[in-house]
Amino acid sequence: EQEKDALRDRFVYLERMEAVGKLAGGIAHDFNNLLHAIQGSLDYMARNDDPAARKQAVKNIDVATKRAEDLTGQLLAYARGGKYEVSRIDIGKLVRETEDLFRPMVANHHDLRVVVHPDPMFASGDRTQLQQVVLNLLLNAQEALPESQGRITVRVEPVLDHTPGWKNAQERSDSVCDFVIRVRDSGCGISPEVEKRIFEPFFTTKTGKGTGMGLAMAYGCIENHHGVLHVESQEGEGTEFFVFLPSASRTELPEILAATGD
Ligand SMILES: Nc1ncnc2c1ncn2[C@@H]1O[C@H](COP(=O)(O)OP(=O)(O)OP(=O)(O)O)[C@@H](O)[C@H]1O
Ligand SMILES: [Mg+2]
Structure with a gap:
């Protein structure tokens, strides 16, 4: 015993x-x-x-x-045995802040556009972790661009039935999501064989440069936030990552109910 x-x-x-x-x-x-x-x-x-x-x-x-x-x-x-810190996050604002951090790293001949939908968009979660996810996606996008030219477009918007990627993302997950952060690049794209493995810890095609932890971390983080991290890519044309997230009202509700004992 x-x-x-x-x-x-x-x-x-x-x-x-x-x-x-x-x-x-x-x-x-x-x-x-x-x-x-x-x-x-x-x-x-x-x-x-x-x-x-x-x-x-x-x-x-x-x-x-x-x-x-x-x-x-x-x-x-x-x-110390603690967990991550949950707060209510304005995801448009979060993405703008990440843009400020990232912009100094953008080369002159690369174009970065950020488009935030005017509706209020609040998610519930750990601000630092979500910001790391967006920063990781931006860095990957930049690393995929050719030296001479390229474009990165970030969109933050509500999820609608026809939102690109949402149908495909739903096939892999039963999360219900309200908002999406889309990070699109006009870079090298991802082959279907590589795409199968990109979320694996330590998987990288950047020999000697990458750790292969970026997307693995991002994937885990978005799962923890009851969201879906989804990718669509065309070799030679570019890649788009989708961070689907539920609204704060959706994820906070069970806690409120639990607190009031209903
Ligand atoms: N936007 C993108 N375009 C093309 N390939 C991508 C893109 N994002 C990720 N990948 C592929 O996915 C792999 C894994 O990405 P991940 O961010 O996990 O690690 P990494 O970028 O290789 O290393 P690190 O993040 O430590 O620099 C990359 O090596 C690359 O092959
Ligand atoms: Mg990376």
Whole structure:
């Protein structure tokens, strides 16, 4: 009996260590992205004398530093047995903030467009994690573009029956979603063989450069948010990632009911 208990303890311990390893790997990865954002803003400042542009770059560095703090906070919270922090998130605003972080990294001959639907769009979840997802998708999009030219278009909008990708996404998931963040690039596209594997941890085609953790983390994160991460791609034409999310009112409701005892 005692032996069994010891074995179970050992098992729980190993499982926890594995989770910590995965989390640490993911956080290291996201941390790197933020360091790139800071480096991008610094390079930008070195090249620009315009006071307004420099002010914006300083602001970006400030935001990236705060995000990095949030990330280490997450790791510490986990080490203490805590969970992630849930709040009500204006996803249009979240995407705009991510745009500010990302813009200094966009090359001159690349075009970044962000289109946010005017309707209010609120999701419930962990702000830092969702922002990392969007940042990861933007970085992947950029890495897929040819050096000389290319376009990245981000859209935040309500989900309608005819929203591209939604029918296909629903075939894989029974989540009910209200909003979508679409990240589209005019890059190299993904072959069907590669597409099957992109969400696997450590799967990468960027030998020596990528960790292959970006999409695995994003996938896990969106699952935790009761959403769906979906991809559609045409080799040689480009790729679009879809982050489908339920509205805050939908995911908060059960908690409210539970709280009132109904
Ligand atoms: N927008 C995209 N266009 C083309 N291929 C993509 C795109 N996004 C992801 N991929 C493919 O999916 C793979 C996995 O992506 P993921 O973000 O998980 O890791 P990575 O980008 O290779 O590494 P890291 O994120 O650590 O830099 C990539 O190596 C690439 O082959
Ligand atoms: Mg990546």
